[in-house]
Amino acid sequence: MLTLFTNPSARDCSGVSRRDFIRIGAMGLGGFSLPGMLASKAATAASERDFLKDKSVVLLFLAGGASHIETFDPHIDAPQEIRSVTGEVATTIAGVTFGGTFPRLAKLARKMAVVRSFRHTITDHPKAIQHVLTAGHPAQVSMGSIYTRFRGTNHAATGLPAYMTLLAPEIDPQYLKEKDRVWIGSGPGSLGPTYTPFDPSGGGPMIKNLELNISRERFLSRHSLLGALDQLNRRIDASGMIAALDQYEQQALDMILRGAGSAFDLSQENPRLIERYDTSRYQVGKKLFRACTLGKQMLLARRLCEAGCGFVTVQSAGWDMHADINNPGMVAGMEMLGHPLDQAVSAFLEDVEARGLSEKILLVITGDFGRTPKINNRGGRDHWANLGTLAFAGGGLKMGQVVGRSDRHAAEPASDPITPEHLLATIMHALFDVGKLRVQPAMPRDLLAFVEQVEPIHELI
Numbered sequence: 001m002l003t004l005f006t007n008p009s010a011r012d013c014s015g016v017s018r019r020d021f022i023r024i025g026a027m028g029l030g031g032f033s034l035p036g037m038l039a040s041k042a043a044t045a046a047s048e049r050d051f052l053k054d055k056s057v058v059l060l061f062l063a064g065g066a067s068h069i070e071t072f073d074p075h076i077d078a079p080q081e082i083r084s085v086t087g088e089v090a091t092t093i094a095g096v097t098f099g100g101t102f103p104r105l106a107k108l109a110r111k112m113a114v115v116r117s118f119r120h121t122i123t124d125h126p127k128a129i130q131h132v133l134t135a136g137h138p139a140q141v142s143m144g145s146i147y148t149r150f151r152g153t154n155h156a157a158t159g160l161p162a163y164m165t166l167l168a169p170e171i172d173p174q175y176l177k178e179k180d181r182v183w184i185g186s187g188p189g190s191l192g193p194t195y196t197p198f199d200p201s202g203g204g205p206m207i208k209n210l211e212l213n214i215s216r217e218r219f220l221s222r223h224s225l226l227g228a229l230d231q232l233n234r235r236i237d238a239s240g241m242i243a244a245l246d247q248y249e250q251q252a253l254d255m256i257l258r259g260a261g262s263a264f265d266l267s268q269e270n271p272r273l274i275e276r277y278d279t280s281r282y283q284v285g286k287k288l289f290r291a292c293t294l295g296k297q298m299l300l301a302r303r304l305c306e307a308g309c310g311f312v313t314v315q316s317a318g319w320d321m322h323a324d325i326n327n328p329g330m331v332a333g334m335e336m337l338g339h340p341l342d343q344a345v346s347a348f349l350e351d352v353e354a355r356g357l358s359e360k361i362l363l364v365i366t367g368d369f370g371r372t373p374k375i376n377n378r379g380g381r382d383h384w385a386n387l388g389t390l391a392f393a394g395g396g397l398k399m400g401q402v403v404g405r406s407d408r409h410a411a412e413p414a415s416d417p418i419t420p421e422h423l424l425a426t427i428m429h430a431l432f433d434v435g436k437l438r439v440q441p442a443m444p445r446d447l448l449a450f451v452e453q454v455e456p457i458h459e460l461i
Helices: 034-043 103-107 125-134 143-151 173-185 205-209 216-235 241-257 260-264 271-277 294-307 330-354 420-431 434-438 445-451
Strands: 002-006 020-024 056-062 088-090 097-099 112-118 163-166 311-316 361-367 388-394 401-403
Touching: 056 125, 056 143, 056 294, 056 330, 056 420, 088 103, 097 103, 103 330, 125 143, 125 173, 125 420, 143 163, 143 311, 143 420, 143 445, 163 294, 173 311, 260 294, 271 294, 271 330, 294 311, 294 330, 330 361, 330 388, 361 420, 420 445, 434 445
Parallel strands: 056 311, 056 361, 112 401, 163 311
Antiparallel strands: 002 020, 088 097, 112 388, 361 388
């Protein structure tokens, strides 16, 4: 890592030296430096290949397991102990209702496709999260890592990682567990650390490393100085490794000068748009509370997609609404999480449409599993894998519909089940021309076979 310092004598109130700096090659990702990742990108060949569509996916994961009933399948005519405790709201699709905390999304229903027959068989949180995020891959390779293996680790023009996670800054002990489970489930499995998602952590080292905090002229003069210092280093570099890295150091320099880190700078957005996304007035937690950041996460996800990131996982915790010592009940939980989700996702959909990106960005909403049809005696719902939450928006898929149906007690599919394997196939269909991908000699046959084990959800294609 190379670090430049300016004004080293300036100190803040904590007594720590305040430095304007630029760092080259310090973007850590699974043990890779920024130049290392750019080298990996180059080795993947000319990244924008004809099998890669100009599209991105934002996967909003409702950690803990959101109720399918209080979200998109309210069953208001079912017995009282089954039907949505938040009521229902009519949508713009005739005869279709959403849960009562989703009035904004109800108005945008024609821009969405809701699946009411999504299921799997696992009711344990860690295993279920991993199963959904990996589509049951036997070596725990997540959907995002599969995408990165096919596409390459970085965007050719911007250098941004192709796969990122936007994890909320949880402080409640239970919600921290849910956050960690999503991170683990998003991992590369047997593919190895090269295909780990990058987590910018709301202003962590990567963002600072991509910001040019001194003037361009001063930076370039210091770059010349570094070049002279590198000449000295070469005299003692018997292996020649420094010279071999020059190309990628230059790419790292170019990436910084092009301002790739600006994708993380939300202050560049119109204040009115930021206000539309802003969910900070909602407090999230059970024992310890924090301001809800889902709106900020969704806005950042849109910016990352625009800048070239192809797969963004957004985590929202707290959906495990048992009504026990660690978790809220259904009424309190949906008041806490349902309203900000309604605001953040509706803002995202309207924003993406206003920018002409609806066909290019696919939003997927899902979680660990669904919740028990019958409310427990504390006012909560427990784990239920026979039905779960799944919704789509955009990405060139067919919107304005409900896919599948549940039985009259919201307990199981009353039509052909949709599984995580179907979800994977649908996402990969949106991102790639799978037929062209199939004939690429460098693509792993086992991953291709896994992606193609089932067809995409045919109603969406």
